[in-house]
Amino acid sequence: MDTTEASPPNATEFGRRYAYLQAVLSNLPQGISVFDEHLRLRVWNQGFLDVLNLPAGAVFDGVHFSELIRIPAERGEYGPGDVEEHIARITALALKFEAHSFERARPSGRTHLVQGEPLFIDGQLAGFITTYTDITERKAAEVELQRHDNLLQTVIESIPSAVSLFSKDKELILYNQEFPRLLDLPPSLLNDRPVTMEKLFRFNAERGEYGPGDQQAIVQTLLVKADQNQAHRFERTRPNGKTLDIRGMPLDEGGFVTIYTDISERRASAEREQLAQKVFNHTPTGIIFTDEVHRILSINPATTQMTGYEAFELLGHTVFGLANLPPEQNPECFQENVALRGSWRGELEVTKKSGEDFPAYVRVTRVDDPHSGMPAHYIWILADITERKEAEERMRHIAQHDALTGLPNRLALLMRLAQLLPEARRHKLTMAIMFLDLDRFKIINDTLGHPVGDELLREVACRLSKVVRETDFVARLGGDEFVVILPGITNPSDAAIVANKIIAALSSPIEAEGHELHTSPSIGISLFPDDGPDGDTILKNADTAMYHAKAAGRNNYQFFAADMNKATAERLNIERKLRHAIARNELALCFQPQFRADSSQPTGVEALIRWHHPTDGLISPLRFIPVAEETGIIVEIGEWVLLNACREMKHWIDAGLKPMRIAVNVSARQLRRRDFCETVAGALAGSGLPAELLELEITESSVMENPEEAIQILERLGRMGVSLAIDDFGTGYSSLAYLKLFPIDHLKIDRSFVADIEHDLNDRAIAFGTIALAHSLGLNVIAEGVETADQLELLRANGCDEVQGYLFSKPLTSAAAFAFLHARCRSE
Numbered sequence: 001m002d003t004t005e006a007s008p009p010n011a012t013e014f015g016r017r018y019a020y021l022q023a024v025l026s027n028l029p030q031g032i033s034v035f036d037e038h039l040r041l042r043v044w045n046q047g048f049l050d051v052l053n054l055p056a057g058a059v060f061d062g063v064h065f066s067e068l069i070r071i072p073a074e075r076g077e078y079g080p081g082d083v084e085e086h087i088a089r090i091t092a093l094a095l096k097f098e099a100h101s102f103e104r105a106r107p108s109g110r111t112h113l114v115q116g117e118p119l120f121i122d123g124q125l126a127g128f129i130t131t132y133t134d135i136t137e138r139k140a141a142e143v144e145l146q147r148h149d150n151l152l153q154t155v156i157e158s159i160p161s162a163v164s165l166f167s168k169d170k171e172l173i174l175y176n177q178e179f180p181r182l183l184d185l186p187p188s189l190l191n192d193r194p195v196t197m198e199k200l201f202r203f204n205a206e207r208g209e210y211g212p213g214d215q216q217a218i219v220q221t222l223l224v225k226a227d228q229n230q231a232h233r234f235e236r237t238r239p240n241g242k243t244l245d246i247r248g249m250p251l252d253e254g255g256f257v258t259i260y261t262d263i264s265e266r267r268a269s270a271e272r273e274q275l276a277q278k279v280f281n282h283t284p285t286g287i288i289f290t291d292e293v294h295r296i297l298s299i300n301p302a303t304t305q306m307t308g309y310e311a312f313e314l315l316g317h318t319v320f321g322l323a324n325l326p327p328e329q330n331p332e333c334f335q336e337n338v339a340l341r342g343s344w345r346g347e348l349e350v351t352k353k354s355g356e357d358f359p360a361y362v363r364v365t366r367v368d369d370p371h372s373g374m375p376a377h378y379i380w381i382l383a384d385i386t387e388r389k390e391a392e393e394r395m396r397h398i399a400q401h402d403a404l405t406g407l408p409n410r411l412a413l414l415m416r417l418a419q420l421l422p423e424a425r426r427h428k429l430t431m432a433i434m435f436l437d438l439d440r441f442k443i444i445n446d447t448l449g450h451p452v453g454d455e456l457l458r459e460v461a462c463r464l465s466k467v468v469r470e471t472d473f474v475a476r477l478g479g480d481e482f483v484v485i486l487p488g489i490t491n492p493s494d495a496a497i498v499a500n501k502i503i504a505a506l507s508s509p510i511e512a513e514g515h516e517l518h519t520s521p522s523i524g525i526s527l528f529p530d531d532g533p534d535g536d537t538i539l540k541n542a543d544t545a546m547y548h549a550k551a552a553g554r555n556n557y558q559f560f561a562a563d564m565n566k567a568t569a570e571r572l573n574i575e576r577k578l579r580h581a582i583a584r585n586e587l588a589l590c591f592q593p594q595f596r597a598d599s600s601q602p603t604g605v606e607a608l609i610r611w612h613h614p615t616d617g618l619i620s621p622l623r624f625i626p627v628a629e630e631t632g633i634i635v636e637i638g639e640w641v642l643l644n645a646c647r648e649m650k651h652w653i654d655a656g657l658k659p660m661r662i663a664v665n666v667s668a669r670q671l672r673r674r675d676f677c678e679t680v681a682g683a684l685a686g687s688g689l690p691a692e693l694l695e696l697e698i699t700e701s702s703v704m705e706n707p708e709e710a711i712q713i714l715e716r717l718g719r720m721g722v723s724l725a726i727d728d729f730g731t732g733y734s735s736l737a738y739l740k741l742f743p744i745d746h747l748k749i750d751r752s753f754v755a756d757i758e759h760d761l762n763d764r765a766i767a768f769g770t771i772a773l774a775h776s777l778g779l780n781v782i783a784e785g786v787e788t789a790d791q792l793e794l795l796r797a798n799g800c801d802e803v804q805g806y807l808f809s810k811p812l813t814s815a816a817a818f819a820f821l822h823a824r825c826r827s828e
């Protein structure tokens with residue numbers, strides 16, 4: 001209808017136009033209704049009646065909207081509930097005159113699209129027009145399409161790969177959830193439609209998915225390939241390490257279906273398998289693959305190399321013919337155990353084809369059947385540990401043996417004791433432990449050098465090992481200390497027999513680096529269980545007994561006695577206190593005068609040390625000098641005595657005493673020190689005493705420890721002007737040959753010979769013989785310990801030159817000695 005005509009229509013024309021309009025309305029495939037602004041029906045067609053299934057009588061010009069909708073409302077077409085409320089609600093909506101569009105399913109089974117638009121005439125609201133389009137068929141087609149789509153989506157979702165479908169225009173039109181997940185495509189990218197192939201290529205190129213290079217060029221190349229519309233398949237490893245298998249298939253109507261499958265695991269397992277095979281073939285470790293009862297199924301080359309067996313020689317045999325289980329374990333128990341626990345590891349002996357055995361570290365691992373879960377196979381891993389075992393053995397030997405002598409060391413001794421003691425306890429056996437120390441070893445080592453000392457120790461070790469039985473045990477603890485264990489002795493005398501054998505074995509001289517050495521052992525013996533319940537105690541007690549053997553004159557043995565420990569404790573106590581004695585000013589000197597035997601004129605004094613301990617009182621030198629010697633403290637004490645004795649005599653001379661000799665005792669240990677002569681020179685220089693007034697008393701035994709060296713030292717001292725006396729003469733074993741060579745001035749007869757000189761003919765013979773000997777060598781003789789006039793007379797009558805003893809004076813304090821000597825000299 002042309003509505004643009006300029007002149008208004010007349011009534012006829014208007015009627016014609018109205019008829020046209022009615023015809024249009026009647027022929028429209030849709031229903032149509034027009035309500036005015038008061039919701040009164042003004043225009044409608046048959047379609048409107050049909051769609052809403054309204055009786056013809058109910059529809060007339062001016063009927064109100066609410067009257068018309070009452071009909072479907074009463075039929076329940078707006079759902080259950082109050083009819084008036086439905087009418088009021090829908091009428092209120094209509095009164096809003098808003099555009100609307102909705103689909104409504106009718107009871108007839110048909111679906112209508114209801115679309116309403118407000119109607120304006122000359123800019124004024126004039127009602128609304130509603131069209132009712134039957135979309136039943138279209139809906140059905142849409143539903144069917146949707147069903148297909150859903151089906152397709154279900155299918156592609158069920159594919160365990162990512163799937164994408166590009167249209168012939170290269171737009172992404174379909175994909176499953178795996179597609180964005182596997183390719184890490186963000187929703188923002190996929191929701192921003194259209195998603196073109198180029199967009200995806202670009203996105204991937206930018207994030208480096210296709211590797212390095214010019215991104216634009218990469219995208220172009222890919223697009224060119226896509227244009228070729230050919231089926232393709234390739235693998236791509238993504239930057240995240242995942243490997244994808246990508247297959248593209250062109251569609252007949254254009255476009256592409258692409259399937260992306262994650263083959264990372266497949267790839268990795270293939271690589272693992274290859275690697276496992278390489279390991280199997282090239283590892284130096286033996287690998288044996290068995291069935292569930294340990295029958296060999298395959299072996300690797302290393303197993304052949306280790307055992308000498310080729311695979312065909314072992315296949316079908318059980319591993320137990322190769323790897324020997326410990327005797328206490330039988331194969332059945334072993335199998336049960338491994339089946340139960342899943343693995344076993346330990347050391348086994350493996351027998352080679354040659355019959356030889358070698359130690360192997362073995363690990364057995366159960367492999368279960370993946371379906372039944374039952375043990376199906378076992379993997380035996382064998383590592384030849386021969387070298388490790390040998391190295392361990394070497395290390396063990398080094399750790400437990402003394403490098404010098406090859407004897408077991410302290411560690412081995414303790415381990416052996418730990419083994420033997422429980423056995424001895426169980427079988428009620430007696431065991432002897434001998435602690436052995438070499439007499440004079442330190443002197444030999446210090447004076448002749450360590451190589452000589454080492455040679456001596458090696459020879460002693462050799463002799464000890466030969467003396468004892470194979471079942472006995474000899475160890476070196478270090479230095480010159482050895483321990484011998486006699487595990488099963490019947491009674492203590494057995495130990496004494498062995499001790500005597502040891503003394504005899506060491507009595508013959510030892511040749512070392514051109515020196516003929518004489519050594520002897522001091523042996524302490526303790527018995528288990530009598531002398532201690534454990535290894536530590538019996539070792540300690542054997543040591544204590546050894547100390548007593550030394551004190552008893554060396555080259556002997558002593559059995560441990562309980563009271564020895566008391567002596568040891570006292571010795572330790574003295575040592576502890578003695579270390580502070582000088583610093584705490586507890587030491588002092590006293591002086592015993594010496595006289596001419598014929599005229600009783602003073603010839604000098606002997607300086608004697610005294611120790612005034614603040615709580616223990618006066619401690620005799622007989623108690624502390626041996627401890628000082630043994631511990632080496634004597635060196636410091638000796639220097640102190642030397643300096644102070646020289647100072648006293650100088651002080652007395654300065655105070656008016658006629659100059660006379662002062663004798664100072666020197667211990668063997670002092671004499672052995674290389675700087676001894678310098679110490680003496682220092683004392684003389686420090687005191688200002690002339691060297692001729694100093695006499696050093698050196699015991700016979702200390703010069704005889706190393707006579708050759710003693711000669712050199714004594715000669716040096718002689719050249720300095722110091723005179724020398726051999727103290728305690730007769731108690732040791734002086735060699736006359738040496739005595740002649742010593743540059744000495746006095747021989748001092750020990751007081752033990754003087755004490756009984758009146759009654760004991762032997763002592764008398766020794767004393768008189770000493771006087772004669774000394775005189776024949778041009779030496780003066782001084783007798784000590786003269787207590788009686790008869791003793792003096794006997795000595796004097798037999799030519800003794802000088803005397804010292806209580807008969808004349810006891811040792812005196814400095815002041816008393818000065819007064820005594822000063823008075824005697826003045827009266828001369």
Ligand SMILES: Nc1nc2c(ncn2[C@@H]2O[C@H](COP(=O)(O)O[C@H]3[C@@H](O)[C@H](n4cnc5c(=O)[nH]c(N)nc54)O[C@@H]3COP(=O)(O)O)[C@@H](O)[C@H]2O)c(=O)[nH]1
Pocket residue numbers: 592606607608609620621622625638641665666667697727728751784785786787804805806807811
């Ligand atoms: N290395 C050092 N040894 C020293 C030193 N001072 C002492 N000693 C040695 O200690 C031992 C014991 O000495 P002491 O108790 O002093 O006894 C001396 C005299 O008191 C004692 N004596 C002297 N006359 C008599 C006597 O008529 N009867 C008797 N029963 N005893 C007497 O003799 C000891 C002197 O001995 P000696 O040295 O052998 O001349 C002793 O071995 C001392 O040597 C020291 O500073 N350093």
